[in-house]
Amino acid sequence: MKAILCSQYCQPDDLVLAEIPDPVAEAGHAVIAIRSAALNFFDLLMIQGKYQIKPPFPFSPAAEVAGVIESVGAGVSGLKVGDRVVASCGHNGAREKIALPASSIVRIPDNLDFDRAAGIIIIYGTALHALEDRAGVKAGETMAVLGAAGGTGLAACELGKLMGLKVIACASSDEKLDFAKAHGAELVLNYSKEDLKEGLRRLTGGRGVDIVFDPVGGSYAEASLRSIAWGGRFLVIGFAAGDIPKMPLNLALLKGCDIRGVFWGHWARLHPDKNRANLEKLVKWTAEGKISSHVDRTFPLAQTADALNVLAARKAMGKVILHP
16 A cells, blocks of 8 residues: 655655555454545654654654545454544554554544544544633633634634634634634634734733633743733643743733643543544534534645645645545
């Protein structure tokens, strides 16, 4: 089968399309013939050796896959050949087939296409865990979403609206803000034109926001923390801007607020049953049209480098999908 391989830490253009042996379904596992594989910003960091998880070489990027069950190993129940499924794999999704534990695989309905299914797991899983488990959101609260047109930001806008929050989308262009507003945001703030702290205070009548959802980091993190309301929650999602901010802890004291880390991947490993229930719920919501799982663009497997470069340039609004 064909696979995109990273054999040493490199840039997207250095990845290689190669032939490797087909996987075999061992006991408790199933082989998925991949129809769609979703990319995330951390795939860039992983192939560059800058991510906290460092798979052994050679590996493929892409941590989410959707496709059809091709074979099942001994002891597998609940899955059969031909089932349409989705699964999180951590890496190795940029290939034609993959063998995964059956417990990590969830079936999808016929009215949910593979592209949107592949994009559900990480961004919506992260946002749902962040809002339900880490922020403990309440209907009527205000939430500022930084990088609101990106994958995780978009998921936070949509899920925030579903949970009854007043969502303020923050992004660097009017085009991105229009996109976020079409996907759940009630208010918008262009932080390339207006100071983020002052803008968020203006939009909340001086009170500040209850929740900051930050997958961006960099200089915007401190500015948004300065805009937070008394007793607010600042959610640390990631650092797409590249720089990990050093936050003045006196702000947490003065505002009586919390800075809460959101590491969905580790939480999912510690709570597999809850994570699976979340994924099943998100699949249902997507099939019902309650969330979009919007696909920005698709690429054939051979153009994985081009797909990753779209993410590197922060041009994607929604998910970037590979078609093995």
